[in-house]
Structures are given as structure tokens and as C-alpha cells.
Amino acid sequence: MGSREERNQVFLHDTQNAKRRAQSRSDDKANLAQYMTPYKIAAFMASLFGHGNNDEFHLLDAGAGEGALTAAFLERWQKRKFQFSTGSVTLCEIDQNLLGRLAEKTSQSAVTLPVTCAVRREDFIETAANIIARRQRPFTHAILNPPYKKISSTSRQRLILDDLKLSTVNLYAAFVSLSLTLLRPGGQLVAIIPRSFCNGAYYRPFRKYLLRHAALKRIHLFASRRKVFAADGVLQESLIICLERDAAQGKVVISTSADGELTDLRVGEFLFETVVNRDDTESFIRIPLAVEKVPKLKNITCALDELGVEVSTGPVVDFRVKKYLHPMPGRGDVALLYPGHFNGAVQWPKLGWKKPNAIQLCQETVKWLYPAGFYTVVRRLSAKEEKRRVVANTVNPAGFKGMNFFGFENHLNIFHHRKSGLSEELALGLAGYLNSGYVDSMFRQFNGHTQVNATDLRALCYPAREKLASLGRRIKQQRLSLPVEIDRQLAEICNA
Numbered sequence: 001m002g003s004r005e006e007r008n009q010v011f012l013h014d015t016q017n018a019k020r021r022a023q024s025r026s027d028d029k030a031n032l033a034q035y036m037t038p039y040k041i042a043a044f045m046a047s048l049f050g051h052g053n054n055d056e057f058h059l060l061d062a063g064a065g066e067g068a069l070t071a072a073f074l075e076r077w078q079k080r081k082f083q084f085s086t087g088s089v090t091l092c093e094i095d096q097n098l099l100g101r102l103a104e105k106t107s108q109s110a111v112t113l114p115v116t117c118a119v120r121r122e123d124f125i126e127t128a129a130n131i132i133a134r135r136q137r138p139f140t141h142a143i144l145n146p147p148y149k150k151i152s153s154t155s156r157q158r159l160i161l162d163d164l165k166l167s168t169v170n171l172y173a174a175f176v177s178l179s180l181t182l183l184r185p186g187g188q189l190v191a192i193i194p195r196s197f198c199n200g201a202y203y204r205p206f207r208k209y210l211l212r213h214a215a216l217k218r219i220h221l222f223a224s225r226r227k228v229f230a231a232d233g234v235l236q237e238s239l240i241i242c243l244e245r246d247a248a249q250g251k252v253v254i255s256t257s258a259d260g261e262l263t264d265l266r267v268g269e270f271l272f273e274t275v276v277n278r279d280d281t282e283s284f285i286r287i288p289l290a291v292e293k294v295p296k297l298k299n300i301t302c303a304l305d306e307l308g309v310e311v312s313t314g315p316v317v318d319f320r321v322k323k324y325l326h327p328m329p330g331r332g333d334v335a336l337l338y339p340g341h342f343n344g345a346v347q348w349p350k351l352g353w354k355k356p357n358a359i360q361l362c363q364e365t366v367k368w369l370y371p372a373g374f375y376t377v378v379r380r381l382s383a384k385e386e387k388r389r390v391v392a393n394t395v396n397p398a399g400f401k402g403m404n405f406f407g408f409e410n411h412l413n414i415f416h417h418r419k420s421g422l423s424e425e426l427a428l429g430l431a432g433y434l435n436s437g438y439v440d441s442m443f444r445q446f447n448g449h450t451q452v453n454a455t456d457l458r459a460l461c462y463p464a465r466e467k468l469a470s471l472g473r474r475i476k477q478q479r480l481s482l483p484v485e486i487d488r489q490l491a492e493i494c495n496a
Contacts, residue, residue: 036065036338037145037192041240042072045143045190048218048242049073049082050137057087060142060182062175064091066098067105069143074113090139093263115267122169125157129164139182142189145177160376167205173197176241177209185440187213195221195237198285199446201455207283211276215249218242219275221256221287254287257339284459286445295492297438302462307421309422309430311415311454314408315368315382316359321394324365329358334369335400336407339379342393348400359407369405372397373421378413380452389443389454392434394427413454429472432486433463466489467493 037045046069061070070089076082093102099121106117120127131138134490149156149171161168166177172193180189197203210216220240252275255267268288268438275286302309316336318325326333328349336359341348349357359365375395395406415422415430422430434457442460443452462468474480474489 014236028098039068039072040262041192042068043075044220044262045069045192046072046076047081048190048220048240049076049090049141049188050244051083053095054140055085057082057084057141058139059087059089060139060144061089061091062128062142062144062179063146064093064102064119065095065103065145067091069145071105073141073143074115077115078113087116089115089117091117091119091424092122092127093119094121096121100450107433123157125174125178128182129160131182132164132178137182137184137187139179139209140184140187141177142187142191144179144189145477146172146191146193148172148194151492160375166209169202171204173206177206180210180214180243180245187244187245188217189243189245190240191285192240195239198239198287199282199456199459200451200453201282204282207285210243211283214243214245215242215247216241216272216275216285217247217254218253218255219285219287221254223256223258224262256287280467281457282459283444290446297491299467299494300438300461300463302464304458304460304462306415307426307462307465307468309415309426310417310419311378311413311457312419313454314412314414315409316407317410318356321359321365321368324360324362325356326358326360327356329403332360332362332386333358334361334403334405334407335359336409337377337395337412338409339381339411342377342379342391344400345419346393347393361405367403369407371420372400372404372406374424374427375406375408375421376415376427376434377408378415378434378452378457380411380413385490387454388435388440390434390439390457392431394431396424397421413452413457415457423469423472425469425472425476427472428475429468429470430462432471432480433468433490435483435486436490437483437487438490463490463494 059069059070059073064070069210070091077084077087089106091102091106093099099119103119106119151161151169151171151174157171157174161174164178164181166174168174168177172191176189176191176193183189197206203247218241222238249272251269252272252283253267253269254275255265257263257265270288274288276283277286314337325336329335335348336356337348338355340353340355341350359369361369374397376392378392391456397403400406415427421427438462443456446456446459463471470493471486471490474493475486478485478489480486480489
């Protein structure tokens with residue numbers, strides 16, 4: 001056995017090796033963007049498939065991991081929830097560390113059920129491209145928890161997707177698009193994916209591809225960003241989506257729960273137009289049950305451009321113009337505004353903070369500046385847990401004496417008219433409306449991440465220009481500041 005010291009050295013050596021192996025496995029999971037599906041969520045996903053009319057099924061599990069999703073599907077079949085007499089499963093998994101466990105699980109199922117299982121250690125994107133090249137659509141069902149990772153613009157995966165004319169920026173969107181492409185007409189797809197695809201310009205092609213080729217049957221939203229994949233430390237709002245290939249679009253079933261325990265499940269049925277506005281060129285996907293109560297307002301029908309107003313991202317990227325930035329304004333400088341300058345009231349300049357307060361006005365910087373005037377600004381980053389997701393402020397030129405230009409940093413959105421200021425009443429009214437409970441409710445239906453982008457703000461509907469100006473006048477005259485006061489005035493104006 002050796003001395004106690006020798007045994008302690010052996011134990012320490014084994015412990016260090018175990019830690020290194022665990023860290024290596026953790027690094028592999030991060031590199032491959034692997035987040036294993038908990039049992040209850042896998043079982044719930046399998047329950048979302050319809051019974052179908054097929055005597056046999058052909059299931060695709062892309063990014064199979066340890067096989068939890070396939071196991072849940074087969075377990076449901078074994079309990080006679082599906083009426084198939086036979087079937088096959090194709091599981092794609094690139095991680096060699098998981099293949100042994102995956103093969104073990106599938107071989108156990110093959111013994112007790114009339115099913116054939118094929119485990120393929122291949123990049124699913126390449127596998128799918130080869131099947132598509134043969135003009136085949138072999139699958140009746142697809143179930144997946146795809147990897148969540150950006151696609152490099154120089155990767156082979158990017159080249160393959162470009163050849164297939166599938167424009168997407170993340171592996172999860174690529175996996176879902178390809179899986180949908182491989183389904184037969186009437187085939188069903190169930191996937192758990194981040195909610196980030198529901199809005200924003202980056203995922204516009206993905207949304208349009210899904211809605212063009214399939215009917216949206218079901219959405220389940222997990223309200224908690226922390227608990228769905230808690231074991232992997234994932235901070236991402238997730239949802240489950242159910243699609244039917246080449247089917248007629250009907251009503252959409254929407255459900256929500258706090259987390260994967262599903263103990264507080266709420267279910268409702270909505271017209272498709274409530275979820276996807278057919279006039280919305282962005283095809284944002286809204287989730288009505290994501291909010292508790294939507295304030296009742298009428299006459300909110302105007303697009304932003306109908307108001308003669310534009311919204312843009314702040315053009316000043318500070319690290320690119322570092323040599324022109326100064327801690328405090330001096331001769332030849334103008335105000336540079338960051339989100340940190342807006343904490344209820346505008347605080348500029350700010351003393352003793354790390355960001356600059358000023359930018360030099362010169363030929364090189366003037367193209368990034370706005371002439372002094374009234375502007376409405378919205379910070380681009382917010383926390384989902386905040387009381388209001390959209391936080392708006394008004395820039396009043398009276399607070400910037402001697403400044404004939406403003407610089408807006410890149411983490412702000414600016415409402416303007418052809419890169420010039422708005423009327424005071426309109427700027428105040430816009431800020432009041434954007435801070436309202438109504439906008440917060442609408443915004444939470446389609447935005448599940450921490451960014452508030454210009455595209456999202458354009459997607460909102462607005463009251464008519466004169467109603468916004470009327471709200472602005474009341475805010476100024478009555479010095480309204482509390483959200484409940486502004487909400488009451490907004491309702492009175494819009495519902496008149």
C-alpha cells in the first residue's frame with residue numbers, strides 16, 4: 001500500500017488528473033456548444049408531436065448528444081402514444097466522447113422496439129447538404145436541441161450554407177433550417193432553441209425561411225433565462241418551437257412556464273396574425289402569453305416613418321475615435337453622450353467617471369455628429385428583469401450651452417428627423433410613449449434578449465404625430481415624471 005505520504009501523493013495526482021479531464025470535457029462542451037436536454041424537457045418535446053397518419057416514422061435527431069430526445073420519442077412510442085408499427089432513427093453527433101453512450105442507448109431501444117437506429121459521427125451540416133444534393137427528403141419527424149454558436153464567415157460550414165442559399169449567423173438556425181428541408185410534406189419538427197431568432201435583422205432570413213416552408217403550430221416559452229439549462233450555466237431565454245412542413249397555417253398554440261419543471265404551464269390558442277403580423281416586413285414572432293397584462297390602447301397604428309421620424313444607432317464608436325475624445329469639454333469640443341449620462345434626468349458632464357464627456361469637433365468627426373436640438377434616445381442594452389425594457393430620455397439643447405453639435409455613442413438609439421432634431425413636444429411625447437407600460441408589454445412579446453436595437457424600435461406601432469405631440473405638451477406643462485401618470489395621460493389621448 002505504501003506510506004501515508006505516498007498514498008496522499010497518488011490521491012493528489014489522481015484528483016488533479018480528474019480535474020484536468022473534467023476541465024477538458026467542459027472545454028469540449030463549450031467549443032461544440034453542447035447543452036444537454038433535461039429529461040422533463042425532452043419528454044415534453046416528444047409530447048408535442050401529433051399522432052400523424054403514417055404507419056412508420058423516420059426520425060432525425062441532429063446534434064443528438066447523449067440521445068435524450070430520441071429516448072423520449074421512443075419511450076412515448078413504447079407507451080403507445082404513437083400508433084406507428086415500425087420506424088427508424090438517424091442520430092448525428094460529432095463529439096466522439098458521446099458516441100459510446102449514444103450507441104448504448106439506441107441499441108437498448110432497438111432490442112425492445114421494431115426500430116433501426118443509425119448513429120452517424122458526422123458534421124450534420126455536411127450530412128444534410130449531401131442528402132439535399134441527392135434531392136431526398138427522407139424524414140417524417142425531426143427532434144433537436146441544436147448547438148448554439150456563431151458560424152465563422154471563413155468556415156466550411158459557411159461555404160456549404162451559402163451554396164444552399166441558407167443565410168444564417170448561428171449553428172442553431174442552420175440545424176433547424178436544414179432539418180426542415182429534409183422533412184417530407186406534413187413532416188413535423190420540434191426544437192428547443194434560443195428566443196433570439198424572434199426579432200432582429202440578423203435572423204430575418206431564418207424567420208422567413210421557416211414561415212415560407214412550414215406552418216407554425218406551437219411555441220412554448222421558458223420565462224426564466226437561468227433554469228432551463230442550469231447545469232451548464234446557460235443564461236439564455238429559450239423556447240420550444242413546433243413546425244409542420246408544407247402545411248396550411250392555422251391558429252398557433254402558445255404556452256409558457258417558468259422553467260423546465262413545467263409545473264406552472266399556461267396554454268392559449270391565438271390567431272396567426274397575433275403572432276406574426278402579415279404586414280410586418282421583418283416577420284417578427286410575438287409571444288402574447290409572455291406578458292401578464294397588456295394595457296388597452298386604441299389608435300396605435302402608425303409606422304415610425306409615417307411620423308416623419310427615423311431611429312438610428314449612435315454613430316460614435318469610441319475606440320475608433322479615441323484620439324478625439326476628452327474627459328471634459330474644452331475649446332473646440334462638443335458633448336459626447338453615453339447611456340451613463342441618462343439616469344432619469346440627463347447628467348452631463350459627469351465628473352469622476354471613466355468615460356469621456358466630449359469629442360473634438362473637426363473635419364474628421366463632424367460626419368458622426370448631430371446638430372444641437374431635441375432628440376429622444378433609448379439605450380441599446382437593458383436587463384430582461386428590469387421593470388421597463390425600453391428606457392427612453394429626451395435630450396434638451398438648453399442643458400448644453402455653447403454646444404452646436406452632439407455626439408451619440410454607439411450604445412444609444414437616436415430618434416431624429418433626417419439627422420436633425422425634433423420639436424420639443426414630439427421628443428417629449430416619444431419618450432413618454434416609449435417608457436409606457438403599453439410599449440413594455442408589446443416589446444416583451446417579441447424581444448427576449450438584452451438588446452434594444454433600432455430594428456426593434458422600427459417594428460413598434462406608434463400613435464399619430466399629433467397625439468404624441470399632445471402627450472409631450474402635457475408632460476411639459478404638468479411636469480409629469482411618474483410612469484403611472486404618463487400611462488394615464490397616454491390612455492386618455494389615444495382612446496379619445
